[in-house]
Amino acid sequence: MDLASPPAPATSVKDAVARSVKPRTIRSRLLRILGICLAGLLALLGVIAAGHVSDYRNAAHGAANARLEITLQAFVHELQKERGLTLGYVGGVTSFRAPMTAQRKTTDAARTTLENTLTEHDDEAADTVRATMGRLDALTGIRQSADNGTAKVEPTFNWFTSTLIALDRPDLGLEDVQDEQLRDAFRTLQVIGNAKEFTGEERAIVLGSLDAGGRFRGDDYSRFMQMRAGRLAALDAVPRTATPGERRRLADALSTPEAQRTFDYEDNAVRGAGKLSARDIPPMSWYQSITATIDGLRGVQVSIGDDIQARAVELERRAGLDLLLFLVFALVMAAAVGALARNCVRSVSGPLSRLADQARDVAGVRLPKAVAAVQAADGEQPDPPEPLTPDAHAGAEVRDVAEAFDRVQRAAFDLATEQAVLRRNATESLVSLGRRNQNLVRRQISFINRLEHEDADPDTLANLFELDHLATRMRRNAESLLVLAGESSPRTWSTALSMTDVLRASLSEVEEYRRVTLRRVDTAHISGLHVAEVAHLFAELVENALSFSPPESEVEIEGRRTSEGYLVAIVDHGHGMDSKALAEANVRLSGAAGFMAEPTRFLGHFVVGALARRCGIEVRLGEAPAAGVVARVLIPATLLTEPTAKDKKKAAKAAAAGRKSADGGRRPVDLPAPRAEREPAAHGAGADAAPEPGPAREPAAVSAAAPSAARTRNGLVKRPQRSAIAKVVRESGEPERPAPPAPAVERGPDQVSGMLSSLRSAHMRGAISVERERAAAEQSKTSGTTSGTSGTEAEGKGEK
Structure with a gap:
């Protein structure tokens, strides 16, 4: 082992060199690529500015607009001359006729030159000038009015002046150039143009008033003073942006003999304080001197325009050269980056693309399938989705991404499993609780x-009826729990039931x-299979309408047969509901929303939904014709049926049994009004009770019996009522159906007995009501006496 240990350092060094020369991680490769690109970008930014393309465009745009500005100022100058001659001629100086005609030709030539120049430009500045040139369409009419003697001084002056101001107003973008010298030259050009315009207006005003009886026309004197002040202010602003050469040329233009004569005439007009005489200011001499002064200003303007154009061309040339160098350098850098990017794509893009395909398959197919299996499983734990498998030669970062996505996939699967178990337990708890409450309430109602x-005492019966009514509503609550849990109602009706009886059962x-x-x-x-569910649905909607309407108002119900x-x-x-609340409520009533994610105050909506x-019923809320809310319930034709003879016989027996039971005074009594708390404009259907569709329990206190026939139960002919909601029912587009004809009254023994029982029951209810009112009055009087005594005793104890 001692002999085998020396080669280890050499291997480590070799691996380190290999990692540094040929990195195996995405991070290392990207760092190498970014390092080269960054070095090239830094070099590029150090040699040339990053905005050379923008500079070139700006310079080219500035040069083109400078040429346009010079042409535009030439046309403005000629139009100013025409204004002065036209105003003099309209003012009465007939000697201006010949020069005015000649000047019109010069103005038209300058206009043609400007229009030709505009054809070479296709930008926002050129469009602005074209739009302003549209005002010149009225020039022909102005000229004709001057020629035929119908022109007036003031309107003619106003048109020429407003047109010239509009032509001189467009911003050609020269102030936005980056070159300070060019920007200052353009500002100087604008200031001199303003001074020239003020001078031109002075010329027109004086010429228009020289033949007006020795005084300025109207308020022309004040306007003359304003123009003079504007010219002086504009000339004072020139030195702020003008170069020494431009200031010198301007001074030379204002020191000519013609300019001095013009200023003398101005002084005469100022000293006259509104008086103007052709002797003090000869028309032709005034026109020639002030026109020479304006021409001098125009000369300065042209020289500045030439400087602007020369500077713009120079900037354009420099920007083009810089742009060319930039493009060459950028091409070299792009070639280097492209070579490195190709290797990066081969080593990174392939594995990542395949990993992305697997991730999409997991997100769109495998994970939803596994979650659906978990939710559908009944106590069994399904297998989790398979993990992602990156390429064998993929980088470490790709593998890390795959592992992270596997963890996310596993966490989502575990969360779905927990939610499915929790939802299943909650549903089973709701079902169990609903069944227990339903059984207890059923036993309570039977008792x-x-x-x-067994009891015939009116007061006791009244209390029992009230308790019976509350128990019925409790049973509806229990059945609402079963509905929300997805269980069907255990109560079914063996025979078909009329719509009137279903509505009464819900009421x-x-x-x-x-x-x-x-x-x-x-x-x-x-x-009969759907009677309980339909009655439950009606009860929820009616309870909602009662709870969220004024206690003194009625809730109206109307039913019509339609083709659907x-x-x-x-x-x-x-008070009704706003459109947003109606839309949200209709979503809940359609059954498309889950009640677990909504506030509990909307549970009734989910029960109805x-x-x-x-049952395939369509329920929608909308605005009532007058005020409030209307609930439209469209019951499909599949739930409707025609009663058989056996059904009619059972219904007649049940109705007779119900009338006989009325003989014992079994009728509901007044129930306390609920305190319903309501979200503003949020009609939440009450999840209070469930229906008892049995015909033996029909409410006798309904405000108006259902007009299913044209006669009452006693056989009297009924006058048809005007329905307040007929418009609502007709919104479905169905034609109005006439009420069915009144059937012939044929009373059997059972019906006669039922009528007598009803009469006796009504008499008993009236007696009960009188006794209760009398007892309440006595109790109120007794309580008042007792409270007075108690107050006296308490006061005495306090004194002791």
């Missing part, structure tokens, strides 16, 4: 029914059922 039959299990008004309800029958089935509308007159999805 209450026995007590009702018997809601609080404040006396506020519910049944409008027109077309004849239809629900299959049977449409029931439940309308409350509460589960029942609707189970």
Whole structure:
């Protein structure tokens, strides 16, 4: 072993050299590539600026715009001359006719030159100038008005001035150039252009007023003073950006004899304080002197424009040279980087691409399949998804990524398993709790029914009826738990039940059922297999409408047969819901959302959604025609059926038994109003109770009987009511169906007995109500006396 130990250091050194020369990790290879690229970029940034491309474009753009600016200023200068001559001619100086005509030709030539220059430009600045040139379409009309003597001084002056200002306003982008010298020259050009425009306006104002009776026209004197002040301010601003040579040329232009004569005329006009005489300021002399002054300013402007154009061309040439050097260097660097990138792609891209394919397969197929198997498994633990297998020659980083993704996959599988077990346990707990509560409530209702039959005392019966009603609502709560857990209702109805009886069965299990008004309800029958679920659904929606509407308002129900089935509308007159809350509620009512992820105040929505999805019923909330919310329940035709003779016979016997039971005074009494807390504009269907569709328990205190026939139970002809929600029902597009004809009244012995029992029951309820009101009044009077005595005793004890 001692002899074998020396070669180890040599092997370690060899491995270290191999790792440094030919790295085997992605990190090392990327560092090598990035190091070369970084060195090249640093060298590139040290020699030439990174923005040479932008500099070249800026320089080229500046040169082109400088040429455009010079051409534009030439046209502006000629248009200014035409303005002065036109204003003098319109103002009454007829000697300006010939020079005005000649100047128009010069202006048109300058305009043509500008338009030709614009055709060579296709940028934002050129588009701005083209849009401004559109104002010149009115120039022909201005000229014609001046020629035929209909032109006025002020409108003509205003048009020329506004057009010239618009032409001189476009920003050609020369102020954005990076070269400071070029930027200052452009600013100087603009300032001199402003001074020239102010001077031109002075010329036009004076010429327009020289033949106006010895005074300026209107407020032309104040405008003249403003123009003069603007020119002086513009000339004072020139030295801030102008070069010494530009300042010298400007001084020479303003010291000519013509310029001095112009300033003398200006002084005369200023001293006149609004008075203007052709003797003091001869029109032709004023025009010639001030025009020579403007031409001098134009000469300075042209020289500055030439300097700008020369500077822009020089900048463009330098930027082009720098760009060429940059491109050559960039090509060399790109070739080097490309050679290194090819090796990187071969060693990194292949394994990573195959690993990405496996990851996509895990995310899209294998993991969802494993999670679905976990959720569908009944106590058995399915196998986890297979781990990712990277290439054998893949780098260490690729293997680390594969291992990390395997851990994520395993964590997701474990989490799904835990959630499935938790969800299964929660569902089983809900089912067990619901079954237990349902059995207890059923036994409680049976016991209450026995007590009702054994006791005839009105007060006791009233309390028992109230307790019976509360127990019925408790049973609906228990059945709601079963619905949320996915269990079907254990209560079924052996025969088909009419829609009116189904609605009454649902109303018997809601609080404040006396506020519910049944409008027109077309004849239809629900299959006995679905009676309990449909009645449960109605009870939830009606309970919701009652809870979230004013206590003094009614909840209206109307049912119509349609080509798609049977449409029931439940309308409350509460505050309503906004569009967002309605959309969220409709999602829950469709059964598409899971109740585990929503607030508990919306459990009733999920109960309705589960029942609707189970039976194929469509439930939607919408705005009521007047105020409040309308719930539209569309029952498919598959749930409707026609009753057989056996069903009719059983229903008649059950109805007779219900009327006989009424002989014992078995009718619901007034129940206390619930205190429903409501989220603003959030109509949460109450998850309070479940239906008891038995015909023996029909609520007698419904505000209006369902108008399934045109006669009452006593055989009297009923006047059809105007439904407040007919518009809501008609929104489905179904034609209005007439109410069925009133059947002939043929009463048998059982019906006569039932009518007498109903009369007796009504009489008994009236007596019970009177006795309760009298007892309440006496109790209130007694409690008032007692409280007064107690207060006196307490006061006496305090004094002692």
